[in-house]
Amino acid sequence: MVNNSPFVVKASSVRSVMLRVLLALMPGVAAYVWFFGAAILVQLALASVTALAVEAFMLSLRKKPVMLFVTDGSALVTAWLIALSFPPIGPWWLVVIATLFAIALVKHLYGGLGQNPFNPAMGAFALMIVAFPQLMSQWSAPGITDLAVQLKLIFGLRELDAVTMATPLDALRTALHTGATSAAAAGQLPGAGLIAGKGWEWVSAGYLLGGLWLMQQRIISWHIPLAFLAALGAMAGIFQLVDASRFAGPLFHLFGGGAMLGAFFITTDPVSAATTPRGKLIYAALIGALTWVIRTFGAFPDGVAFSVLLLNICVPLIDMYTQPPVFGHKKK
Numbered sequence: 001m002v003n004n005s006p007f008v009v010k011a012s013s014v015r016s017v018m019l020r021v022l023l024a025l026m027p028g029v030a031a032y033v034w035f036f037g038a039a040i041l042v043q044l045a046l047a048s049v050t051a052l053a054v055e056a057f058m059l060s061l062r063k064k065p066v067m068l069f070v071t072d073g074s075a076l077v078t079a080w081l082i083a084l085s086f087p088p089i090g091p092w093w094l095v096v097i098a099t100l101f102a103i104a105l106v107k108h109l110y111g112g113l114g115q116n117p118f119n120p121a122m123g124a125f126a127l128m129i130v131a132f133p134q135l136m137s138q139w140s141a142p143g144i145t146d147l148a149v150q151l152k153l154i155f156g157l158r159e160l161d162a163v164t165m166a167t168p169l170d171a172l173r174t175a176l177h178t179g180a181t182s183a184a185a186a187g188q189l190p191g192a193g194l195i196a197g198k199g200w201e202w203v204s205a206g207y208l209l210g211g212l213w214l215m216q217q218r219i220i221s222w223h224i225p226l227a228f229l230a231a232l233g234a235m236a237g238i239f240q241l242v243d244a245s246r247f248a249g250p251l252f253h254l255f256g257g258g259a260m261l262g263a264f265f266i267t268t269d270p271v272s273a274a275t276t277p278r279g280k281l282i283y284a285a286l287i288g289a290l291t292w293v294i295r296t297f298g299a300f301p302d303g304v305a306f307s308v309l310l311l312n313i314c315v316p317l318i319d320m321y322t323q324p325p326v327f328g329h330k331k332k
Contacts, residue, residue, distance in 0.1 A: 014113070018073025020219055024210030025080055025265065031206040032088070035199025037145030039088040042154055043095050044080060050099040051079035058108040074113050078102050081121035081265060085258060085305070086128070087139045089153040094135055098124035118312045119272045122305040129300060137301070204260040211264025223280035224273060225263040229254060231288030239296075253292060262291070262304035272312045279315075279322035287311050 032040045055075040059066045082098050102120035110116045129136045144150075214220045233250035240249045253259060258266070267273060267284055274283035287307040294303025 014072040014074060017219055018077050020214065020217055021077050021265065022073065022080060024214045024219075025084070025207070027209045028084070028203050028206035028261065031199070031202040032084070035145075035202060036088055037150055038147050039150035039154060040083065042151065043083040043086060043088055043090070046092055047079035047083040047095050047099045048076055050096045051075040051103050054100050054103040058104055058112075062108065062112070064112070069113065072113070075103055078107070078120045081261070082124050084261060085121065085125050087136060089138060089150055090135055092154050094128060094132065098128045101127055114271055116271055117315070119266060119269050119308050122266060122308045125305040126309055129305070133300075200257075201255040204255040207260035207264060211260065214264060214268075220264065220268040221277075221280070223277055224268045224284040227281045227284035228263045228267050228288040228291075229259070231285040232259060232292055233288075235289050235292035239292075247296065253295065257295070257302040258304040259291070262287075262308070266304065266308055272308075272315065274315050274318045274322070276319055276322040276324065278324075279318045282322065283311055283315065283318055286314075 029040065029044070052070055052075055056066050056070050059069050079099050082102060083095055086095050086098065102124035106118055106120040106123040107113070107116050110118075211220070211225060215222055215225070232253055236248065236250040236253040239247040263284075267287055274280045287304075290307040290310065291303040294300060294306055298306075300306070
């Protein structure tokens with residue numbers, strides 16, 4: 001015998017959701033290791049251990065059940081997003097301090113999981129790139145995958161000239177500031193082509209694959225990723241049409257930097273993002289447009305973190321003005 005509808009579907013636990021988010025990051029991590037070596041795994045381990053330790057310490061200070069919240073996976077997701085946003089050969093203390101800041105201050109200072117108005121990972125990224133811009137721009141070059149060399153850079157001496165390179169977004173920013181931007185528009189910068197052999201586009205493709213799986217699993221909805229990528233791509237496409245010798249095209253922006261990671265794993269944070277369907281579209285579209293503006297005219301090569309934090313501030317206002325009308329009532 002089948003009962004009449006409506007049926008109540010059992011809600012996914014926080015642990016189940018966070019585990020699937022971590023699994024969705026795996027294709028991007030695998031591409032990262034393939035092209036840039038195992039240093040990223042070391043950074044993931046450092047961030048994870050730090051996140052769990054700080055989470056347990058803060059929970060004990062706040063007299064909360066430690067094991068219940070430490071094992072829910074939320075701290076690990078924050079740790080992984082920090083590690084994947086940072087240079088893989090950055091000094092060990094860089095990702096440790098960032099993770100400590102994200103968990104202790106951005107998350108627990110506001111009351112813990114579900115209370116933080118800002119994305120913890122992006123708060124940590126913004127702090128570290130302002131405080132240590134040089135260290136945050138030292139990315140390993142493709143082909144330098146010797147783990148012994150990478151471990152020396154992470155834990156030892158910082159002899160970087162022979163093993164670092166500018167990311168495509170770094171090169172674009174330099175070209176824009178010097179006026180030599182025709183190479184960017186023509187796809188001649190490192191990684192500017194969709195398949196350029198540099199690895200960045202494959203890492204982005206891995207995040208795209210994982211993000212689509214999250215949508216299929218209904219962990220995230222389509223609103224935020226689509227609006228973010230559409231706005232970023234549209235801004236790049238319009239300005240490339242205006243001046244193709246100066247502005248890089250949509251593929252460059254969508255598959256370079258943190259665009260795919262941001263679209264599916266950062267902007268979709270259920271705590272700090274907009275919650276109404278129309279609000280999600282507005283929120284994500286503004287992040288995408290602002291990301292392009294910061295990338296093109298700002299002082300930093302990638303604008304995802306700052307765009308997310310600025311729109312986090314606007315979330316209460318966006319949600320307030322995009323609430324759907326109550327059934328049976330006209331919207332005022």
